[in-house]
Amino acid sequence: xxxxxxxxxxxxxxxxxxxxxxxxxxxxxxxxxxxxxxxxxxxxxxxxxxxxxxxxxxxxxxxxxxxxxxxxxxxxxxxxxxxxxxxxxxxxxxxxxxxxxxxxxxxxxxxxxxxxxxxxxxxxxxxxxxxxxxxxxxxxxxxxxxxxxxxxxxxxxxxxxxxxxxxxxxxxxxxxxxxxxxxxxxxxxxxxxxxxxxxxxxxxxxxxxxxxxxxxxxxxxxxxxxxxxxxxxxxxxxxxxxxxxxxxxxxxxxxxxxxxxxxxxxxxxxxxxxxxxxxxxxxxxxxxxxxxxxxxxxxxxxxxxxxxxxxxxxxxxxxxxxxxxxxxxxxxxxxxxxxxxxxxxxxxxxxxxxxxxxxxxxxxxxxxxxxxxxxxxxxxxxxxxxxxxxxxxxxxxxxxxxxxxxxxxxxxxxxxxxxxxxxxxxxxxxxxxxxxxxxxxxxxxxxxxxxxxxxxxxxxxxxxxxxxxxxxxxxxxxxxx
Numbered sequence: 001x002x003x004x005x006x007x008x009x010x011x012x013x014x015x016x017x018x019x020x021x022x023x024x025x026x027x028x029x030x031x032x033x034x035x036x037x038x039x040x041x042x043x044x045x046x047x048x049x050x051x052x053x054x055x056x057x058x059x060x061x062x063x064x065x066x067x068x069x070x071x072x073x074x075x076x077x078x079x080x081x082x083x084x085x086x087x088x089x090x091x092x093x094x095x096x097x098x099x100x101x102x103x104x105x106x107x108x109x110x111x112x113x114x115x116x117x118x119x120x121x122x123x124x125x126x127x128x129x130x131x132x133x134x135x136x137x138x139x140x141x142x143x144x145x146x147x148x149x150x151x152x153x154x155x156x157x158x159x160x161x162x163x164x165x166x167x168x169x170x171x172x173x174x175x176x177x178x179x180x181x182x183x184x185x186x187x188x189x190x191x192x193x194x195x196x197x198x199x200x201x202x203x204x205x206x207x208x209x210x211x212x213x214x215x216x217x218x219x220x221x222x223x224x225x226x227x228x229x230x231x232x233x234x235x236x237x238x239x240x241x242x243x244x245x246x247x248x249x250x251x252x253x254x255x256x257x258x259x260x261x262x263x264x265x266x267x268x269x270x271x272x273x274x275x276x277x278x279x280x281x282x283x284x285x286x287x288x289x290x291x292x293x294x295x296x297x298x299x300x301x302x303x304x305x306x307x308x309x310x311x312x313x314x315x316x317x318x319x320x321x322x323x324x325x326x327x328x329x330x331x332x333x334x335x336x337x338x339x340x341x342x343x344x345x346x347x348x349x350x351x352x353x354x355x356x357x358x359x360x361x362x363x364x365x366x367x368x369x370x371x372x373x374x375x376x377x378x379x380x381x382x383x384x385x386x387x388x389x390x391x392x393x394x395x396x397x398x399x400x401x402x403x404x405x406x407x408x409x410x411x412x413x414x415x416x417x418x419x420x421x422x423x424x425x426x427x428x429x430x431x432x433x434x435x436x437x438x439x440x441x442x443x444x445x446x447x448x449x450x451x452x453x454x455x456x457x458x459x460x461x462x463x464x465x466x467x468x469x470x471x472x473x474x475x476x477x478x479x480x481x
Contacts, residue, residue, distance in 0.1 A: 024077030076120030087213035097145025110213025127168030143167030154479035163196030188424035195449025206431035207250030218330035270464035272306030399430035
């Protein structure tokens, strides 16, 4: 077989399937063997929490369908991993990394899972994650969960932070354990592990992808999004996830704002004339010397590709956006609504019961505590508290009106360039989209990501910019062990 699994793209896989060189079953077997050799054993990245026990049977069915009817689209027969907080109605569990939900099997597919299945994708397994999407406590390491243990960064196992909370999705994609993966983000949880693992991550506008069937933190900021090794693959995956879902009001509000195919925006000349703002306070205050050098080189590469660099720009309101009070208030009612719908055999059906479950087994469940969950449980759960209303209004004003909107309009920007995920908080509170793409590595091999952020529903613009940068530089290198 001439097909090479490592760094295979969706397009190259489809080409191999079309010319008879590869079947979905053979591809699935290759990924499963690689997971066994490098995720379970060898370097033991520990990124895949469980594999779909029906994966090979599904692959065979998709191969037969291809023979009889042709492929449904670019994802037909393509193995995709899902973060462990995304419901799938099959023999896989959905636990948010918690032993409290270790036996929970969803009663129905999430909107995301259904859309992937409809597109012909093969749901290969569930990716490990930071437990409860890193909103159970303060100080928990990225990638740790009571159910799955610690995910490692394939670029520096046990040395480099893997990023979170979509840790397994990022590490598994980087290590070629699947064609791509789905992560979720409330504030940095796609952008952080994507940049830390030298892959592409798209954090969409809140509402572009329905959240129904995803274990939540906060409805004002939660979103799912694609994580892939190339911008093209991320764009293909994003298109498969859009659509109106009556179960998610934010999704309904996105009608007319999305595309069913983002590939037309893959423009090698997409940076020509684009105005990119550089908020230097995010560079000088939070990057070490080597990371700053990588980002400064990225800025020169953008110039060489035809971009107009506006340097510096200032997002003055960003310094006031440190509070996560809104998330604390929304966590309780949002999580309670999800847990209440679980099967009766699951031991927890409310946040209070999760806290009590953890307290009964502190050695396994409370290695890092549960301070955030306890704080959320103390709220009224009605979202009527004056502090919540005031903080939400303040977040929107500072992140949008006096933040991203203001600087982009005043400086006539197409996007703002942040290092790694350092601007994730302001975009998250605004509900605005970002895309991160590999920008290079420090001398120690630590990946650095260039992250482009824009206003609501500007995913097409961001994909165009990121693709042009990726094609001009091709910085990504697979991890070596």
